[in-house]
Amino acid sequence: SPIRAPIQMSLKSFDIGRGIGKGQFGRVYIAREKMSGYIVALKVLPINELIKANAERQLRREVEIQANLRHPNILRLLGHFQDNIYFVLILEYAAKGELYKQLVKSGRLKEKKASRYIAQMAGALSYIHKKHVIHRDIKPENLLIDLNDEIKIADFGWSVHTPSQRRKTFCGTLDYIPPEMVEGKEHDEKIDLWSLGVLCYELLTGTAPFEETGHTATYKRIAKVEFTLPDHLSYDARDLICSLLQRDPKRRLPLKDVLKHPWIQKYKKT
Numbered sequence: 001s002p003i004r005a006p007i008q009m010s011l012k013s014f015d016i017g018r019g020i021g022k023g024q025f026g027r028v029y030i031a032r033e034k035m036s037g038y039i040v041a042l043k044v045l046p047i048n049e050l051i052k053a054n055a056e057r058q059l060r061r062e063v064e065i066q067a068n069l070r071h072p073n074i075l076r077l078l079g080h081f082q083d084n085i086y087f088v089l090i091l092e093y094a095a096k097g098e099l100y101k102q103l104v105k106s107g108r109l110k111e112k113k114a115s116r117y118i119a120q121m122a123g124a125l126s127y128i129h130k131k132h133v134i135h136r137d138i139k140p141e142n143l144l145i146d147l148n149d150e151i152k153i154a155d156f157g158w159s160v161h162t163p164s165q166r167r168k169t170f171c172g173t174l175d176y177i178p179p180e181m182v183e184g185k186e187h188d189e190k191i192d193l194w195s196l197g198v199l200c201y202e203l204l205t206g207t208a209p210f211e212e213t214g215h216t217a218t219y220k221r222i223a224k225v226e227f228t229l230p231d232h233l234s235y236d237a238r239d240l241i242c243s244l245l246q247r248d249p250k251r252r253l254p255l256k257d258v259l260k261h262p263w264i265q266k267y268k269k270t
C-alpha cells in the first residue's frame with residue numbers, strides 16, 4: 001500500500017540499502033519501509049548543510065510544489081520527515097535508474113523506444129504547464145526509468161545536483177538551453193518545447209544537437225540553430241525534431257500536436 005503522509009516516519013521506519021546517487025546537499029539511498037515493504041529512495045539532507053546554504057526555505061517551497069504534482073511521468077515525493085540532524089525526503093524509486101546510463105550503454109535508442117519516451121515527456125510537460133510550472137531541466141541526467149519502462153522527470157528546481165561530471169562542460173550542460181535564453185531574452189513555457197527537441201535528438205543519435213567543446217561554440221550553434229540530422233533518422237523523426245528546434249518560440253510545435261505527430265502515433269503501445 002502506498003505510503004501515507006499522516007503517520008510520522010523516522011529513519012527507523014526503514015531498512016536502508018546502498019547509495020544510489022548523490023546531490024549537492026545529500027545522498028540518496030534505496031530503502032524499504034518496514035511496515036509496508038514499499039521500496040523507496042531516501043534523500044538524506046544534513047540540516048546544517050541546508051542552513052549553511054540557506055536552502056531550507058527553497059526546500060519547504062519545493063516540498064509544497066511537489067505535494068500537488070501527481071503524474072505518472074513525474075517522480076513523486078511521497079513524504080518527508082526530519083530528526084535533529086537530517087531532513088529526509090521519501091522519493092519514489094525508479095528501478096531502471098538513469099536514462100543517461102541507458103543512453104551511454106546503448107549509444108542511441110531505437111526509434112520506437114525514443115518515441116514512447118518523448119510521448120511520455122510531452123504528457124508530463126503539458127501537465128506541468130497546466131500547473132504553470134516551466135523550465136524543467138529535462139536533460140537525460142534528470143530523467144529516470146521505472147520498472148515498466150516509464151520515464152520519470154526526477155529533477156527539481158532547487159535540487160541543484162553536483163555539476164554532472166558526465167558532461168565535458170563544467171557546471172552542467174548548456175546543450176538544452178534555447179536561443180532566447182542564450183540571448184538573455186525573457187522566456188516562457190515554450191523553452192520546454194525546445195528542450196524536448198534537444199532530448200529527442202539526443203535519444204536518437206546519442207549526442208546533443210549543438211554539442212561543442214567550449215561554451216561559446218555551443219552558444220553560437222544554438223543561437224544560429226545550427227545542427228545536422230544523421231541519415232539513419234526516419235523522415236517522421238526528422239520532421240518532429242525540426243518542428244521543435246525552431247528559433248522562434250511561437251513556431252515550435254505545441255505539445256498537443258507533438259502527441260498527435262505521426263512519429264508519436266506510429267509507435268503507440270500496440
Ligand SMILES: COc1ccc(C(=O)Nc2ccccc2)cc1NC(=O)CCSCc1cnc2[nH]ccc2c1
Pocket residue numbers: 020021023025028041043045055056058059062066075076077089091092093094095096097098144154155156158159160
Ligand atoms: C521529486 O524529486 C525530488 C524532489 C526534491 C529534491 C531535492 O533534493 N530538493 C531540494 C534539496 C535541497 C534543497 C532544496 C531542494 C530532489 C528530487 N529528486 C532527486 O533528487 C533525483 C532522484 S533521487 C531519487 C531516485 C529514485 N530512483 C532512482 N533509481 C536510481 C537512482 C534513483 C534516485
